[in-house]
Amino acid sequence: MTHLGGDSTLPASLDQAIMERVPSPHKDTDYLVRFAAPEFTSICPVTGQPDFAHLVIDYVPQDWIVESKSLKLYLGSFRNHGAFHEDCTVRVGRDIVALLQPKWLRIGGYWYPRGGIPIDVFWQSGEPPNGLWLPDQGVAPYRGRG
Numbered sequence: 001m002t003h004l005g006g007d008s009t010l011p012a013s014l015d016q017a018i019m020e021r022v023p024s025p026h027k028d029t030d031y032l033v034r035f036a037a038p039e040f041t042s043i044c045p046v047t048g049q050p051d052f053a054h055l056v057i058d059y060v061p062q063d064w065i066v067e068s069k070s071l072k073l074y075l076g077s078f079r080n081h082g083a084f085h086e087d088c089t090v091r092v093g094r095d096i097v098a099l100l101q102p103k104w105l106r107i108g109g110y111w112y113p114r115g116g117i118p119i120d121v122f123w124q125s126g127e128p129p130n131g132l133w134l135p136d137q138g139v140a141p142y143r144g145r146g
Helices: 068-080 085-100
Strands: 021-023 033-043 050-060 064-066 104-111 120-124
Touching: 033 064, 033 068, 033 085, 050 085, 064 068, 064 085, 068 085, 085 104, 085 120
Parallel strands: none
Antiparallel strands: 021 064, 033 050, 050 104, 104 120
């Protein structure tokens, strides 16, 4: 393990980020794991201005679960990464799928407006397992001052 139990610093770039996994404690059971990152930040590749999002990541483990400290540092490494909302959201989902090979994953990227238009991006790896309890992601649609 690179991060677990040791000192870690925020990676300066996404290329330096290392996401890690540990064995799932309940390989025989379908259960949902949720991570919420309400202060996710990246950089607009055109203007260089910061973009902010509330990410909600839900997945059903198979053999592995993501080590949460490494996930936090991986997500933090996007703060210097220039990419559009759609790219950031789908990349996070695909990177987690590549690492864990979960039974199922979905990600909701609820982006705060810049230029007056909020952009919400959703991606999932396929159909969720039958009988899985899927709670609402709990992020209200953007309402402005209304």
